Amino acid sequence: MNLFYHIGKYALLMKRVFTKPEKRNIFFRLFIREIEMLGVNSLGIVIIISVFMGAVITLQTAYNIESPLIPTYLVGLTARDSMILEFSSTIVGLILAGKVGSNIASEIGTMRISEQIDALEIMGVNSANYLILPKITAAVFINPFLNIISIFVGIIGGYLATIFTFAIPPDQYIEGIHYAFIPFYVTYSIVKTILFAFVITSVPAYHGYYATGGALEVGRSSTRAVVYSSILILLINVITTQLMLA
Amino acid sequence: MIKLENISKSFGDKQVLNNISSVFEKGKTNLIIGQSGSGKTVLLKSIIGLHQIDEGNIYYDNREFSRMSEKKKKDIRKEIGMVFQGGALFDSATVEENVGFPLEMFTDMSDEEKKERVNFCLSKVNLENVNHLYPAEISGGMQKRVAIARAISLNPKYLFCDEPNSGLDPRTAIVIDQLIKELTVEFNMTTVINTHDMNSVIEIGDKILYIYKGEKWWEGTNDEILYTDNKELNDFIFASDLMRKFKKSQL
Numbered sequence: 001m002n003l004f005y006h007i008g009k010y011a012l013l014m015k016r017v018f019t020k021p022e023k024r025n026i027f028f029r030l031f032i033r034e035i036e037m038l039g040v041n042s043l044g045i046v047i048i049i050s051v052f053m054g055a056v057i058t059l060q061t062a063y064n065i066e067s068p069l070i071p072t073y074l075v076g077l078t079a080r081d082s083m084i085l086e087f088s089s090t091i092v093g094l095i096l097a098g099k100v101g102s103n104i105a106s107e108i109g110t111m112r113i114s115e116q117i118d119a120l121e122i123m124g125v126n127s128a129n130y131l132i133l134p135k136i137t138a139a140v141f142i143n144p145f146l147n148i149i150s151i152f153v154g155i156i157g158g159y160l161a162t163i164f165t166f167a168i169p170p171d172q173y174i175e176g177i178h179y180a181f182i183p184f185y186v187t188y189s190i191v192k193t194i195l196f197a198f199v200i201t202s203v204p205a206y207h208g209y210y211a212t213g214g215a216l217e218v219g220r221s222s223t224r225a226v227v228y229s230s231i232l233i234l235l236i237n238v239i240t241t242q243l244m245l246a
Numbered sequence: 247m248i249k250l251e252n253i254s255k256s257f258g259d260k261q262v263l264n265n266i267s268s269v270f271e272k273g274k275t276n277l278i279i280g281q282s283g284s285g286k287t288v289l290l291k292s293i294i295g296l297h298q299i300d301e302g303n304i305y306y307d308n309r310e311f312s313r314m315s316e317k318k319k320k321d322i323r324k325e326i327g328m329v330f331q332g333g334a335l336f337d338s339a340t341v342e343e344n345v346g347f348p349l350e351m352f353t354d355m356s357d358e359e360k361k362e363r364v365n366f367c368l369s370k371v372n373l374e375n376v377n378h379l380y381p382a383e384i385s386g387g388m389q390k391r392v393a394i395a396r397a398i399s400l401n402p403k404y405l406f407c408d409e410p411n412s413g414l415d416p417r418t419a420i421v422i423d424q425l426i427k428e429l430t431v432e433f434n435m436t437t438v439i440n441t442h443d444m445n446s447v448i449e450i451g452d453k454i455l456y457i458y459k460g461e462k463w464w465e466g467t468n469d470e471i472l473y474t475d476n477k478e479l480n481d482f483i484f485a486s487d488l489m490r491k492f493k494k495s496q497l
Contacts (some may be wrong), residue, residue, distance in 0.1 A: 022351055115334040122294055122406075123348050124323035 010206050016128035017136065017202075030134035031141075038100050038135065038201070039142030043149070045099060046092055050083070050150040053091070054157030057082045062167035072168040076176020079158040081185065088150035089189045090237050093196035096143070097229040101204040104135060105225035108208030109218035117209070132205040136198060143197035144190045151189070188244045195240065196233050203229045247272050248293065248404065248436050253302035255285075255292055262288045266302075266462045268455050275430050275437045275450045280457035281482060282442070287408065289457060290440045294326060294406055295319055306404065324352055327397030327435075329407040329426075333389040335381040341368070341392050342377040348400045367395040371425055387418035391425070398429060405430065405437040411446065419443060423450050444489055447471065456482070472496050 021027035061078045108131055111117050120127040155177060162170045204225035211221040248270040255263040262285045270276040280286040291297045293304055295311065304311045306322055314322070335344045345364045349355055355363065368374065371391040381389055390410060397405060407426060411419035423443075427450040430437040439446065447454060451468035456479050458464075464479045471483060472493055484490045 026350065110337075114332055114337075115330045116336055118296055119328065119330060119334040119336075121296065122323060122326060122328040123351065124320040125351055 009210070010202075013128055013132075013206055013209060014202065016126060017132045017205075019126060019129050021129060021133065022125060027134060030130075031138050034134045034138030035142050037103075038139050039146060042096055042099060042146060045095065046146050046150050047153050049095060050088065050092070050154040051157035051160070053087050054079060054083060054154030054159075055161035057087070057154075058158035058161045058173065059165060059167050062162075072172045073176035073179055075162075075168050076158070076173040077179050078176070079173075080155055080177050080181070083151045083154035084185045084189050087154060088147050089192040089196065090233065092146065092150050093193065093200065093233045094230055096146075096196075097200045097233060098226050100139070101200050101226045101229045102222045103204075104201060105204035105208040105211075105222040106218055108132070108205055109211035109221050110208075112209060112211045113214060113218060128209065132202070132209070135205060136201045139197040139201045140194055143193050147189060147193040148186075151186075188240070191244065192237065192240050195236050199232045199236065200229050203232060247305075247307055248438065249303075249305040249308075250293065251303040251305070253289070253292060253304065254300050255288055255297060256300055262460050263292065263299075263457075264460045266457070268462065268465060270436050270438050270453065272436045273431060273434045274452035275427050275439060276453045276455065277447060277451045278438065278440045278455050278457060279442055279447060279482070284457045285460040286440050286442075286457045290406060290408055290438065293438065294328065295323070324400060325403040327400070327402035327405045329390065329393045329397050329405070329410050331409045331412055333381065333386075333393040335389055335392055335396070337381055340378050340380055341373075341384070344381070344392055345395045345399055347396065352400060363399060364395075367399050368392075370398065370429065371395045387414050387422065390414065390418075390422055394422075394425060394429070398433065401433065403435060405435045407437070407439040407441075409441055409443075410439060411441070411443050416445070420445060420449070426450065444483060447483065448492075458482075 058075055058079045061075045062072070065074065108117075111131070117127045117131070120130060159170060159173055162168055162173045204222070207221040207225035207228070208218075211218050250266055250268045250270075253263055253266040254261070266289065278286045278289060288297060292299045299312050302312070306325070309322065311319065311322060335341075336347065339347065342361075342364050345367050346360050349360045349363055353360075364377070368377070371394050373388060373391050373395065376384060376388065376392075381392070384392070394407075394410075405426070410426060411422045414422065423446050426437060426439065429435070439450075441447070448468055448471075451471070454464075454466060454468060454471055455462060456464040456476075458478050464474060464476045466474065471479070474480065484493050
């Protein structure tokens with residue numbers, strides 16, 4: 001019953017979020033600010049993790065398929081498809097759920113307990129729309145770019161690993177990257193990223209918006225936001241994979 | 247003028263407000279007083295619509311507020327200024343942006359006009375050269391003054407203050423009280439203040455509503471409060487030796 005209560009409350013909050021903004025220019029300004037906060041500021045961590053994951057996937061694949069029957073260029077193919085299908089969408093989504101999710105939940109939660117949200121409501125501002133809509137739209141807009149960058153950088157990471165370790169010849173890796181490329185995988189990855197972007201902004205916003213009590217409760221709501229976002233990301237990952245790749 | 251008619255409010259089984267009626271007049275500072283947990287904050291939040299009341303009616307100049315549609319409530323809210331206990335200033339915005347926020351949201355003023363209005367409001371609360379500072383960079387008293395400046399920026403008809411001088415030193419508290427009183431008279435607002443500061447009660451209480459265990463226990467002016475024989479009110483107001491001596495000297 002508690003689950004249905006939260007689903008209903010979340011749906012009602014989203015109904016308030018997705019209304020026409022009070023002023024278009026203010027919304028646009030906040031949208032740009034959130035692109036910087038949620039997207040540009042996450043670029044560093046996405047690049048670092050993607051480079052290393054690309055390298056590790058390449059090395060692990062290379063060391064585990066030492067068989068004369070399997071061509072070595074498949075290492076490049078595996079690294080490419082792993083990055084596109086799973087890492088750059090799902091794993092980066094989980095990482096951002098931690099970074100961006102806790103940030104959103106604590107920001108909105110602090111505004112709730114310090115009565116800043118009440119102040120907005122008293123002024124006649126739809127606080128849910130004003131605070132949450134720019135975050136959701138900005139993440140839905142910018143995260144596909146992060147996804148593409150992550151794929152690109154991950155593949156470069158794999159290439160660098162082949163240069164520095166000679167696990168497989170670099171030209172074989174490049175050949176593998178070109179081999180049997182299915183463009184639909186990129187579409188699949190971007191669709192997942194958009195869905196995850198919605199989850200990692202709206203779920204923490206919900207937990208922050210309804211935070212009660214003091215600083216301790218803001219911390220708890222932030223933790224809850226990350227946990228529930230992560231679970232939802234994994235659930236959506238399974239559903240979209242079945243729907244799009246079956 | 248704000249009129250309360252038989253306001254009742256419960257949270258679960260707990261009755262917090264019981265059948266409260268009163269009238270807050272224009273151009274006067276109306277105080278809601280009571281012990282912690284008496285229901286005065288719930289009453290204030292019910293009047294401004296942050297809590298939905300269970301029974302009764304709230305009128306803003308004969309406009310029934312409590313049962314209004316959200317859209318109509320929104321229009322009335324644009325006539326309301328509110329000073330929260332902690333100021334509730336937006337942390338990520340400067341003083342100027344905080345005061346100018348309602349102007350930006352609800353008016354089509356040019357940047358120049360907005361700046362002029364912001365400076366006017368800040369001058370009304372005796373603040374200068376703080377426009378580009380953030381709330382964390384100014385003192386508690388200054389934050390309260392910025393909150394008042396923001397509350398009056400749209401020329402409100404109604405001003406609500408939730409414990410405006412809590413956490414301030416006695417001298418600053420008096421300054422804030424006087425400021426609210428002056429602005430109330432100057433802009434002819436209906437001001438409702440939630441407080442348990444006894445200096446405020448004596449100094450600026452044009453009308454005082456005493457809430458005891460969720461009920462209206464007494465109402466009158468700051469002169470009448472000195473002569474009241476209401477036991478609970480006397481125990482509350484004149485709890486300290488200093489206040490008892492003050493009452494004696496006044497009588």
